[in-house]
Amino acid sequence: MMPIGQRLLGRVEETQNQVAGVSVRTKILGIILALTVGLGLWMTLQVRSQMMRSLVEEMENRGQAVASDLAVRSADYLDQGDLPGLERVLRATSSNHSDVRYIFVVDPTERVVASSFEGTTPVEIVELTGTTPLDEAHHLDYESYGGMTHDFAMPIDGGRLGAVRVGLADSRLSQHINEVTQQLLLTTVLVSLGGILGASWLTWLVTHPIRSLVRTTERVRAGDLSARARHYTDDEIGDLATAFNHTLDELQRSHDALAEKEAARTRLLERLISAQEEERKRIARELHDDVGQSLTSILVGLKLIEAQTAHKALNGQISALRHISSHALDTVRLLSRQLRPSALDDLGLDAALQRFSSELKQRFPTVDVDIHCYLPQRLPAALETSLYRLLQEAMTNAARHSGGRSIGVVVMQRTGSVQAIVEDHGRGFDVTATRRAGSSVGLHSMSERAELLGGQLRIESNDDGTTVYVEVPL
Amino acid sequence: MSPHEIRILLVDDHAVLRAGLNALLNAQPDLVVVGEAGDGQAAIEQAERLRPDLILLDLNMPRLNGLDALAELRRCVPQSRILVLTMHDDESYLRQVLAAGGAGYLLKQAADKELLSAIRTVYAGGTFLHSEHAHALLQPAPTADSRQDEALAALSDREREVLQLIALGYSNKEIAEQLILSVKTVETYKQRVMTKLNLSSRAALVRFALRHGLLDDLLA
Incomplete structure (x- = not known):
């Protein structure tokens, strides 16, 4: 089994390849989207936790303050035994603070003596503090139906008269934080949408010249050397387009020069051949x-x-x-x-070929x-001469090299050729090898003649023999 | 002018040769050169005027060339026999001369030996040919025979198809592509057709196919 490190490396590489494979447009869009969404989420979380911390702190301070204020005020009522008065104070305080869930006062035996509750105070709340000594202020958070509840206990007169317990609900706090979070998320989404639009425009700006450049390249590959890349922008891509166009100009120039040379070569060859033929004639x-x-x-x-x-x-x-x-x-007749x-001049190709074949039979x-x-009917004189020379070469090659006993020659007029x-x-x-070796001047001259006539020469050869096909337009 | 003399018109563009021939012929008691011409046009004019028994005609001449002059002479002076004296030993020229109405065909390199007998043969109404040429002409022109017809019937449809495509000038590769066969298989079919028809070359196959009308519906 492969070590985990190596597998991980393989996976990373695979992902890299996948990412590298997508278009530039997708890449840029992906980067911008990831950045906006990431940043938005990170900020939301950051703000949320910061707010939570400070709001909780503030609430604790408030709870502490309410509890200690009530502890001071309760002492008088308890000393005077005015429990209904105490309850009135508790209720008034409770209704002044909307997030106060409950306030009650216990005596040193932890029995509730006054409460903001209409009825009896729930036992589970009273017993929350349990073993905590009454002469110490303390603070306790617990989960209840409506969310978190922060319970503050404050001893009255050092615990001699009991303690005040205040319960603050943080449901409003959570609601507030959630609202802020929602707003932040909404902002993130909007910014992301804006980012996508912006990124799309940006990528179009970047990829459009590249695409145009690619299209130009394809046209050039298809053989259109006159194609030129458009210069969209003055950036690196614009420089690339300019450089590409310069290269194309150069290519066009050398292409033209080559074509010109080739044309000159063809003209020269034609003149050479006809001059040779004239001279021979x-x-x-x-x-x-x-x-x-x-x-x-x-x-x-x-x-x-x-x-x-x-004599x-x-x-x-x-x-x-x-x-x-x-x-x-x-001798003179033969030489001539x-x-x-x-x-060839008097009677035409057929007679000349027949004559040549009888000579070949003698050789x-x-x-x-x-x-x-x-x-x-008779073919144009130049065509007759070229075909005669070409077939002469092919027949001589067959007689000299093939080792075969029979040579078949067919010349037929078709429509237009x-x-x-x-x-x-x-x-x-081996036709290809022989051609490549360039050793056979005969093969080469046959091809040249066929090309000069605007026709083509094909040679098929295998163990069963060789066939030369020539087709020239009329 | 004796009535038994053969009256000859010499037509050759080479004056020295004409002079030599003139001397040689006139030295014969039964021959007389009545006129000379240096080109085809002059030959026709002379022949119309002189009405010679025999015209000794060269094929290579300026202005009207020998072959055209020959046809024209046959039309103007049909009673004159025409003996062609030429350096061309091609059978094709010979066939053309005979087709145009020439009565004899003599090679210049044999002029010293055969000229006199050729003139006399032709004048007497015969035809004079070089022995090699006579042999070539006697070769029977190939004709379709009944055995080939039987062989044609023995060809399978595929073989016949291959034969047609070969005759139409398709290469083995093209035939292979068209019939969806391998080149090797086409080669085999071709060999089989050649064996069955007892033919040895593509040219013979083409000739056979044309003669037997195998291409008629395809070429139309």
Whole structure:
């Protein structure tokens, strides 16, 4: 079992957490309410006990005074044996003091000789003093029906003639104190209500700017960098709002700068790609048209010379030259197509892809490529080029890395977009890891191209193979 | 001008090549070059004027390119046979040329060996193709056969559904989400469909689905 100290500590901590968890508004309200109510109650109690003490003291003095005055006055009546006269004095005194419950005079044998009571004096009151000697003044409090009763006994003539007993009720006193207490409590409640109102206003004053600040933060988190916190007050919270706004300005600035850089990068990339493509096109065309035609001319010319000469040794040499020219022509044609297939410009994406797939089959004889291209009309030239390069990359990757036997390519026009899929049934790879490693320039360039076209590229890969999905808007 | 000579119009944007060809052809007793043109537009004008027996046409030319010129020439001078002489060995070009009404397709790298026989074949009313090309063209175009129809009937509803979604271009992940299956299960369905239909790629599946009208109600 846990030691009590530790449990207590745990409980305190729990309470602390609970208190810390409530809103600032509740905290402030709670503090103010607790203070007002606490202070009010403490003051009421304090006043009540103070009043009680002084009133009781005053009453004791009065009781003492009445008793000793009566003791002096009773002595004459007793000496003269004028008991009815004595009773008249007692009654007059009793009616003069509203809080006097009873007055009576006993002889030395403690027998009542005169009393303010109409009938007989109750025995239990007479016997209250019991063993107390008659020659001493004393004071006794006891509980009776109407509340506390203070009983004062005063010996007459040193006890020789008996004693005077005066009973004072403190019911009026209690009533008075209760009235004061009630008033104090009422004041406490009113002050508390006022405190709550004041506290509410105060908390609104304090929490309103904070709430506004929180709302601004949420807007910023949702991506609205133009949101600014309002400056309500010139206090610490106002300073916080100002600092927050400065931070936002800074954030907005760097965000804009970044966006600008990104836009510039995209523009540069676009221009790079199109420049590269233009350059390839130019060189391919030059190779194809100029060098190719020249080589063909040489070939035809050699054929002509061969036909016109009967010289055998010369014929052999011409034949060798024709062979070289023909080979050179093949090389030029291949180079030109690899740089940029003219089919892409002349016939479109489908033809260019078909052509590339047959080339791929030559490079990777074990791989079977199946292309299904459904495009009702030619796509914009830039889109055709980008898609061609992208699919070229995907197909080459599949042939080179997947280890699969077949590659499927689907290109289809949809409403408003073109979708292309390249799929292999090879071993697959960890797309995320490869991307993160940044080792694959191919993957990166495919994504870049797709993004430049405003489209997206997705790659799904597992043990059963890899599929590249590209969708670009038309 | 002997009535047996084949009258030829040379169309190529490369003057040196034209000169070489001119010399080579004119050296033949049965061939005569009656005209030359450096671009498609000039070729049409020349052809209308000269009405040659045969037009030797390059595909890459400024102004009107070869393929467009070919179609136009067929319209203007339908009696002239057209032999295309080009560096493009793409099947796609060949198909386009044949579709446009070309009678022969010769690669420039084989010009020295095959040009003369090609001209004579085409003039005689035949078609001249490079042997590799002829082979490619003879490949039967894939058609739906009755066995595939049976296989289609053998597909379960789920398999058919997966096939449709694949053909619509959905990724395996998307199919899995749509049919509330795991990606692995989708993969299994796909393999099963491919086995049942005896197809080996997504492209083949798409083609199959289109041909069998599986997407008709979905694409409409």
